[in-house]
Amino acid sequence: MSKPWAITRENGKLRHKNAANSRLAVFIKECRKSKLLLLFLLPAFVWYFIFYYIPMYGLTIAFKDFQIMDGILGSPWIGFENFNQMFHTYEFIRVLRNTLIISGLKLLFVYTSGIVLALVLNEIFHDKFKKIVQTISYLPHFLSWVIIGSIMIELLSPVSGLVNNIIKALGGKAIYFLADPNWFIPVLIVSDIWQSVGWGSIIYLAAITGVDPQIYESATIDGAGRFTKIWRITLPSIMNVIIIMMIFNIGNLMNAGFDQIFNLYNPRVYEVGDIIDTYVYRVGLTQMNYSFSTAVGLFKNAIGLALVLLVNRVANRFGQTGLW
Incomplete structure (x- = not known):
């Protein structure tokens, strides 16, 4: 039974x-x-x-x-020895710290700059001026970091750069921005904002156009000003888009921008500008330490995946729309 x-x-x-x-x-x-x-x-x-x-x-x-010479199949297994060496290497601790600092600052300033520009453009009622601003802000996105890096080097040159010429004309001393650890990170942040702010604002502008205009009309009748409408209507209406884009950006937290830093940094700013990707490039391709550099890259990607899963879960927990 x-x-x-x-x-x-x-x-x-x-x-x-x-x-x-x-x-x-x-x-x-x-x-x-x-x-x-x-x-x-x-x-x-x-x-x-x-x-x-x-x-x-x-x-x-x-x-x-x-x-x-032995290839992947013929090389001997050593388990987690590369990872153990990684966590006991000062250079790795330094590049991990630099990666988190630079990525965190970019998340705070570069990511939010696209939202701010979209909100500002949405408040411009002169269509022709609005299109001109959009076009100018989009253009740097289509330039590679090789070109932008060359422009920054010329602008910030301590001898002939426009910025230092202005500083010297005002009675100051020339600053070697790209070789000074105190100035290198601000240069990274400002140049990244200039390169990506226009392109980053496109998706937020598209989301704002989907907001019902009658809501703004009702708020105007009730006496709401521009800042009140931005805070009470626009931002809540596009919050799902902001959350999804934030998840993508946090997923890239361990990247920090290889192309940009590789074209701007030098040994004098390694202490603050050397990140995981540049470290992997230097150790893997220059020093031919392939196993160790692969272990570092695998660790970086694993952390990135974990961050995406964590932030998506938190977003869903607080009632926002995540990736799934």
């Missing part, structure tokens, strides 16, 4: 299995209906599989004493 709890458990498993089969059948049916659309996506799937997923096998060298 079978026990009631056993029957209940079997029935529960059966229902779960039937539900899973039903979802699979629906998925297959939808794929058949959209087979032409999926065919268009096939090149993208192949691209990502070949260039993103297959190379993931190379991450195993983080757990090996990798030798080029």
Whole structure:
């Protein structure tokens, strides 16, 4: 004689299995209906599989004493020795600290600058002037950091740079901005704002256009000023977009901007400007210590994934829309 709890458990498993089969059948049916659309996506799937997923096998060298002549398969396993060495290396502690500081400042100033610009542009009623401002603010996004780095070097040159010429004309002394640890991080933040603020404001402007104009009209009738409408209507209406973009930015917290820093830094500012990505490049490619640099890169990506999961969970917990 079978026990009631056993029957209940079997029935529960059966229902779960039937539900899973039903979802699979629906998925297959939808794929058949959209087979032409999926065919268009096939090149993208192949691209990502070949260039993103297959190379993931190379991450195993983080757990090996990798030798080029022996290859990945022939190199001996050493377990977590590279990670143990990483956490006991002063340079890694320094680059981890620099990465968090620079990324945190960029999250505070660069990320919010796009929101501020979108709010300001939304308050401009002169369409022609508004388009001019948008165009000027978008242009730097289309310049590579090689070009922007060259522009910054010329502008901030202690000998012939425009900024230092103005300082000297006002009676001050020339400042070597890109070789002074006290000035290097502010230069990074300002140049990143200049490069990305226009492009970063696009998605917020799109979200603001979706706000019902009647809400603003009602607020105007009630006597609300511009700042009140921004604080009480605009920001709450686009909060979901702000949260989603913040999750993306926090997911990139461990990146800090390799292209920008690589084109602007030098050994004199390593103490404040050397980040994980530049450290991995220098140790991995210059010093040919592939296993150790792979371990550092794997650690960075693992922390980035953990931050995305954490922030998404917190956003959902407080009633905001996360990534899923």
